[in-house]
Amino acid sequence: MNDDVMRLPDLVKECASYYEIDDQEAAHILYELIKKLSLEYSVRQGKVALPNHIFWVGRVDGPRQSIRAYKLFFEGLIGYLDLLSDPLSIAGKHTINSFCENDSSPKDIPVNLIYLSRISLGEWALNAGIEPPTYILHGSAAKRTKKNEKEPTLKENELATISRITNGLFDLIKAVAKAHSEVPLSKLEKDRAREIKRSLSLINNPPRDNFDRYSAVLLLAKDANVEMRCDPKTLRKYMRPKTNDKE
Structure with a gap:
């Protein structure tokens, strides 16, 4: 394997490593890219196909491509x-449906057998007039350069995360x-x-001192059928408690 050809699950993990985010946020970044490509x-x-x-x-x-x-x-x-x-999903999906031309039938393919070319994906996006994430264009090699540069403003992925949280809270x-x-x-x-x-009652009247308020907020969002694409760890990062609050 190299910095171009990789398994599909590794694309998510490499993207997460590049931006120093969790796999769920990386999956969302890639989800939005593929949705744009699908539209075009x-x-x-x-x-x-x-x-x-x-x-x-x-x-x-x-x-190597399957025979x-x-x-x-x-x-x-x-x-x-x-x-x-x-x-909030607890079910894992380890296959993607495909069509086998040899016997004209649908097949569920394990995701670890699905490969891609990162460079070709970036070129494909650019040909459609879509600006892909930096990682797709430059790969993990660009991360070393990025670490040596000072970034006075929030990164693009952080702004996207904050936007999702604030829109969800609204x-x-x-x-x-x-x-009410x-x-x-x-x-x-x-x-x-x-x-x-x-x-809400759980949040207003926590049952214990170490009550996980961040998981409770996500549970509230789920009950309200509101999308907040983040996990408790990410929510904690951007919703730090006041100094006089208990965790």
Whole structure:
């Protein structure tokens, strides 16, 4: 393996290492890139299959293409990255659906057998007029240069994380307000309001001194059906407690 050809799961891990973030945030960055590519190539141009010189099914012993001809699709790749980026998901998805041209049937391919060319992926994005993440363009070698440079402003991925958290909190405020409003609610909304109030009660009256407020906020967001694509560790980083608050 090298800095160009790699397994699909390693792309997520290398991206996370490059930006010094967790795998879920890296998966979200890649998810957004593939979604943009899907809009251009699949929706606008009608190309639902991924180019096999960029993504392909390899072999157990390495990245050589399988002796059987497979087609991978945007839908499977997007679904895999979306699941990886969800901090509340406890189910692991270790396969991506493909189409085997040899016997004209769908096949579930383990993600460790799916390979890609990072350089070709970057070129593919640029050809579509899409600016890919720096890691996709330059690889991990650029990380050494980046570490030697002073960065007086927040990095792009940090701004994206803060944006997701603040947007999620804003939506959460609206959901909490609705749960306490006098406006008639449907049965589904009443059930959701009940769950929201239960989670709020835990936050307002923590059951113990070392209560994990960050996990509680994410649980509240889940009850309110609000997307906050981060985990408790990331939330803790950007929502540090006041000095007189207990953890």
